[in-house]
Amino acid sequence: MNSATGSAKSWRSERLSKLGSSIFVEVTDWKRAAIASGMDIIDLGIGSPDQPPTENVRQALSDAALRTDMYAYPAIKGGLPYKEQAAAWMLHRFGVTVDPASEVVTLLGSQDGLANLAMATCNPGDVVLLPNPGYPIYMASLVLAGVQAELMPLRPENNYLPDLEAISEEVWQKAKFILLNYPNNPLSAVADLSFFEKLLDKAKKYGVLVVHDIAYSEMGYDGYKPPSILQVAGASKQAVEFHSMSKSFNMAGCRIGFMVGNREAVSALRELKANVDYGVFEPVQEASIVALREAINEPDKHNVGELYERRRDAFITALHKEGWYVESPKATMFVWAKLPDMTWSKGSDWSSRTISQEMLKATGVVVIPGEAFGSEGEGYVRIALVEEENRLLEAAERIGRFIRGEHVIE
Numbered sequence: 536m537n538s539a540t541g542s543a544k545s546w547r548s549e550r551l552s553k554l555g556s557s558i559f560v561e562v563t564d565w566k567r568a569a570i571a572s573g574m575d576i577i578d579l580g581i582g583s584p585d586q587p588p589t590e591n592v593r594q595a596l597s598d599a600a601l602r603t604d605m606y607a608y609p610a611i612k613g614g615l616p617y618k619e620q621a622a623a624w625m626l627h628r629f630g631v632t633v634d635p636a637s638e639v640v641t642l643l644g645s646q647d648g649l650a651n652l653a654m655a656t657c658n659p660g661d662v663v664l665l666p667n668p669g670y671p672i673y674m675a676s677l678v679l680a681g682v683q684a685e686l687m688p689l690r691p692e693n694n695y696l697p698d699l700e701a702i703s704e705e706v707w708q709k710a711k712f713i714l715l716n717y718p719n720n721p722l723s724a725v726a727d728l729s730f731f732e733k734l735l736d737k738a739k740k741y742g743v744l745v746v747h748d749i750a751y752s753e754m755g756y757d758g759y760k761p762p763s764i765l766q767v768a769g770a771s772k773q774a775v776e777f778h779s780m781s782k783s784f785n786m787a788g789c790r791i792g793f794m795v796g797n798r799e800a801v802s803a804l805r806e807l808k809a810n811v812d813y814g815v816f817e818p819v820q821e822a823s824i825v826a827l828r829e830a831i832n833e834p835d836k837h838n839v840g841e842l843y844e845r846r847r848d849a850f851i852t853a854l855h856k857e858g859w860y861v862e863s864p865k866a867t868m869f870v871w872a873k874l875p876d877m878t879w880s881k882g883s884d885w886s887s888r889t890i891s892q893e894m895l896k897a898t899g900v901v902v903i904p905g906e907a908f909g910s911e912g913e914g915y916v917r918i919a920l921v922e923e924e925n926r927l928l929e930a931a932e933r934i935g936r937f938i939r940g941e942h943v944i945e
Contacts, residue, residue, distance in 0.1 A: 554675040558888060558907040565895050577930045580901040582720065582868050582919040584785045588826060589836050592784070595825040599818035609814035614641050617820040621778070621793045624827040628752070629763040637798050638771065640805045641815055645750055645779040645792035646672050648804060652746065652775075653680035655807040656800055657711045664706070664713035666697065668908035670720050670748070685710065688911050695724030699737050707737070712744035718751040718761050721908050721917040722871045723864030725755070731764045735773055744800060745774035750792075751867040753783035753837070756844045759865055765796060775800045782868065783839055784826040789819045843868050846920040850927040857935025870918040871905075875938045887916055898933035 562580055570576055587593065599605055618635035625631045633639060642648040649672050653663060659681035665673050667686040677684050685706050687697040697715070715734070717726035731747075738745045747764040755761045764774050775796035781787035794804060808814075830837045850870065851863045861872040874890055887904035895901055903919075905912030920927065 550678055553678045558904050559671070561888075562891065562895075562901065562903060562907075565892055566901055569895055569899060574899040576899050576901060577922060577926055577933070578901045579918045579921065579927075579930060580903050581921075582782070583787050583921060584782060584839075584868070585921045585923070586785045586839075586842070588785045588822070589829060591829060591836075592786070592822050592826045596789075596818050596822035599821040602818075605817045607817075609817050609820070610809065614814055614820055617641055617791075617815075617824055618793065620824045620827045621795070624830060625763070625765070625795060627831045629766050631763055631765045633765070633771065633795050634798075638801055639793055639795050640801050640808070641820070642777075642792045642794060642808075643812065643815055644781060644787075644790040645748065645777040645794075647790070647808075647812075648777055648792065648794045649673065649748065650676045650679070651807055651811075652712075652794075652800075652804055653677050653682045655803040656744065657682045661711040662706065662709040664697075664702065664710050664743075666715060666719075667910060668721055668905065668912035669714075670716060671908065673714055674909075682711070686909070687713075689719075689722060689724070690911065695719060695722045696726060696730060699733060707741040707743065710741065710743045712746050713738060714746040714748065716748040716750075718749075718754060718866030720751065720867060721869055721903070721905070721912065721915075723867045723869050724871075725759065725761065725865045728762050728766060731762070731767050731770070735764070735767055735770055739773050744797065745770075747774060747776045749776055750779040750782055752778065754840050754843050754868060755866045756840065756847060757865065761866060771796050771798075773797065780823050780826060784823070784830070784837060785839070786819075786823065786826065789822065791815045791819050791823050843920055846924055846927055849924045850918075850920060850931060853928050853931035854934070857931055857938070859934065859938055868920050870920065872902075872916050872918055874914055874916065877938050877940065887913055891916055894934065894937050897937050898930075900930045900933055 566576060615635060618639040618641060621639055622633050622635040625633055653676045657680055662683045662685055663677055665684045665686055666689050668689060674684060689695045689697060734745060749763060752761050763776060764770055765776055775794055777794050779792040780789060794801060847864060851861065854861055859875045861870055864870055874885060874887065887906050891902050891904040902916040905915035905917060
């Protein structure tokens, strides 16, 4: 109790309730209850890679961690070697030339940069264009910065690309930046350079920064190689791009990535981060340098796309055999699946939340309700291909029994 007023004070800010979907917390609770009941869980929820980095990457991390000169604040060393290697990888992978000193900023994972970019580049009350559905940190970052979101619906009839012409001139005039993500999480949609050219032309007309999240750049299928928006001529004057070591290099737990592009935005994010953290642990940077170097010189060691393509093919084929006809993704580690037609449950009001919960209870298979990513995600679930093929096939079989109403758990 507050002795001066006699009333209790809350030590929980109101903004926490606005940060994002509570469904992720709910799914964790559902999973915990299922585990407690003794159920065998196949977790296709969170998109965390189930494979380790290469042996050389792990060895570099181990060797660096044993060195006595690796335990100062990373910012004191400046981290230029990692940024230089990131720049070399950008040139190798996309043919894009960037200055590592002024056009690259090292991040504690790309989510670190996504969470802080609005605070670094916007003022309270500014407007930012966001995709719907979209990765939850996009909206949460605006809440933290006191920035207003204008949502762009991403729908199948438009190949999950925003209708740039449907955005009013008034909104374009107000917008500080527009944020997009291709290959897309959760939709697994893709974009080509012609779309990026149209986007950059529109953004340039209104002085809007383009922010592109390309965490799944190395997970394209059927010969598709996701492009960087910075491949468009002059894009670095108008755009920044987020890259992650998490998915492409199986280094999710290491928490490292980088943002590259427009110098002013890079400088702003670097300045903000200089006030809130001291950078990425030096051994993690050393290991990441090895990973990026291997990707250039020994690309077969980091071909995660082949692994997830095989998993995609096996899982989609199995789901089709079970009677759930979902679209095969062109990229990412996710399947964006329209809710199945369950004839046995006619009259039931199935939402993405309820079907995800009931599926977990009945089968032990964890998926994420589409509404976790925004209102346009209702009617879908996201399934992560983060188990070995035999477990994915087992998950498909369990799901098949569920959608047929058999509800059998072994």
